[in-house]
Amino acid sequence: MTASILIKNQVKMHTEILKINPKNPQLSKIRQAAKVIKSGNLVAFPTETVYGLGANALDSRSVKKIFVAKGRPSDNPLIVHISDISDLKMLVDHIPNTAHKLIAKFWPGPLTLVLKKSKIVPKITTGGINTVAIRMPENKIAQALIRETGVPIAAPSANISGRPSPTIAKHVFDDLGGKINMILDGGKTKIGIESTVIDLSRKHPSLLRPGGISLEQLQSLIGKIALPSSIHERKSKLIHRSPGMKYRHYSPNAKIILIEGSKDKVKNKTLHLLAQFQKQGKKVGIMSISNTKYKSDMTVFLGNKLDVLAANLFNTFREFDVKKIDVILVHGINRKGLGLGIMNRLEKAAYKKIKID
Ligand code: TXA
Ligand code: MG
Numbered sequence: 001m002t003a004s005i006l007i008k009n010q011v012k013m014h015t016e017i018l019k020i021n022p023k024n025p026q027l028s029k030i031r032q033a034a035k036v037i038k039s040g041n042l043v044a045f046p047t048e049t050v051y052g053l054g055a056n057a058l059d060s061r062s063v064k065k066i067f068v069a070k071g072r073p074s075d076n077p078l079i080v081h082i083s084d085i086s087d088l089k090m091l092v093d094h095i096p097n098t099a100h101k102l103i104a105k106f107w108p109g110p111l112t113l114v115l116k117k118s119k120i121v122p123k124i125t126t127g128g129i130n131t132v133a134i135r136m137p138e139n140k141i142a143q144a145l146i147r148e149t150g151v152p153i154a155a156p157s158a159n160i161s162g163r164p165s166p167t168i169a170k171h172v173f174d175d176l177g178g179k180i181n182m183i184l185d186g187g188k189t190k191i192g193i194e195s196t197v198i199d200l201s202r203k204h205p206s207l208l209r210p211g212g213i214s215l216e217q218l219q220s221l222i223g224k225i226a227l228p229s230s231i232h233e234r235k236s237k238l239i240h241r242s243p244g245m246k247y248r249h250y251s252p253n254a255k256i257i258l259i260e261g262s263k264d265k266v267k268n269k270t271l272h273l274l275a276q277f278q279k280q281g282k283k284v285g286i287m288s289i290s291n292t293k294y295k296s297d298m299t300v301f302l303g304n305k306l307d308v309l310a311a312n313l314f315n316t317f318r319e320f321d322v323k324k325i326d327v328i329l330v331h332g333i334n335r336k337g338l339g340l341g342i343m344n345r346l347e348k349a350a351y352k353k354i355k356i357d
Pocket of ligand 2: 157
C-alpha cells in the first residue's frame with residue numbers, strides 16, 4: 001500500500017507495511033526494519049501499549065524526523081526504548097533505589113521512568129530538558145527491533161500530534177502513511193493506552209501520566225507517589241516538568257463532552273444534551289456506562305471490564321470519526337486501577353467536562 005498524500009514541506013514517500021508475527025517475529029523482517037532505523041529513518045512498530053514511531057534515539061537528525069512527521073511541538077520529550085537493563089546505565093546519570101525496585105518488578109512492561117539524563121542523549125530527544133524518559137517494552141517485536149538495531153529507540157505514539165494513539169497498524173497508516181518509511185504490522189496492541197510515566201529524577205517520586213501500570217501497583221512497592229493536578233487538567237503548574245501535558249491529546253475530530261455523576265443524573269443529562277444537539281442537526285455519539293438504549297447516531301457500551309475498555313478506547317474514538325460524529329457524550333468511570341489512566345485520556349481529550357453532584 002502506498003499513501004498518495006502530499007504534505008507541506010515534506011516529500012511524499014512510500015510507506016512499506018510489513019506484516020509480522022507478534023508471537024515469533026520473523027528475523028528477516030526485523031532486520032529490514034532495523035536497517036531503516038540504522039540508516040536514519042523512521043519505522044512504526046507495535047508495543048504492548050500502543051504503536052510507537054521509532055528512530056535512533058542517539059542521533060539528532062533521525063529524532064528530528066519524528067517531530068516533523070508527527071507535527072509534534074519540539075519541547076515535548078520522547079520516550080527512549082531499550083531492550084536490556086544494561087542499556088540504562090549509559091543513558092542516565094544516576095539510578096535511584098526506587099528505580100531499581102520498579103525495574104525489578106515491572107520491566108519489561110508499560111512503565112516509563114524519568115531520570116537525569118547522561119551526556120550521550122541528545123537534547124532534541126528530551127525536548128531540551130535534562131531528564132530522559134526510559135522504558136523497556138515487553139512486546140516481542142519491539143524488543144527484537146531494539147536488539148537488532150543495536151541502539152536505543154526514541155518512540156512517541158505513532159499518531160499525528162493530538163490525535164488518538166494507534167492500536168492497530170491501520171491507525172498508523174491513516175495518520176502517517178506517506179510520511180514514514182515503514183510500519184511493522186503486528187496486529188492489535190494488548191493494553192491500548194500508553195505506559196505509566198513516573199518521575200524519579202527528584203527527591204520525591206511523582207506520577208506524570210497514569211497508564212498501563214496502576215498507581216496502586218506502584219505505591220504498594222515504593223510508597224507515596226505525588227499525583228499532580230495536571231493528571232486531570234491540561235493547564236497546570238506541572239507543565240514545565242512534563243511538557244506533553246499542556247497540549248490537547250488523544251482527540252477524535254468530534255467534540256467530547258465528559259459527564260460525571262450518579263448513574264441516574266448522568267443518564268438524564270445525556271438525554272437532555274442528546275435532544276439539544278440533535279435539534280441543532282448534529283450527529284451525536286455516546287460512550288455509555290449503562291446499557292440504556294439512546295436514540296443516538298452511534299452508542300458504544302463501555303462495559304465494566306477496565307482492561308477491555310482501555311484496549312478499545314482509542315479505536316472507538318477513531319470509529320466515531322469514521323461515522324462523522326460531531327459530538328460524543330462520554331460517561332465518566334471510577335478512577336481506580338486502570339480507570340485512572342482511562343479517565344486521564346478522556347479528560348485530556350475532552351472539549352468540555354460536566355460534573356453533576
Ligand atoms: O506506551 C507508551 O509510552 C508509548 C509507546 C510507544 O512506548 N509511547 C508514548 O510516547 O506514549 P509519547 O511521546 O506519546 O508520550 C510520552 C509522554 C509525553 O507526555 C511526554 O511529555 C512525557 O512522556 N515525557 C517524555 N520524556 C519526559 C521527560 N524527560 N520528562 C517528563 N515527561 C516526559
Ligand atoms: Mg502520544
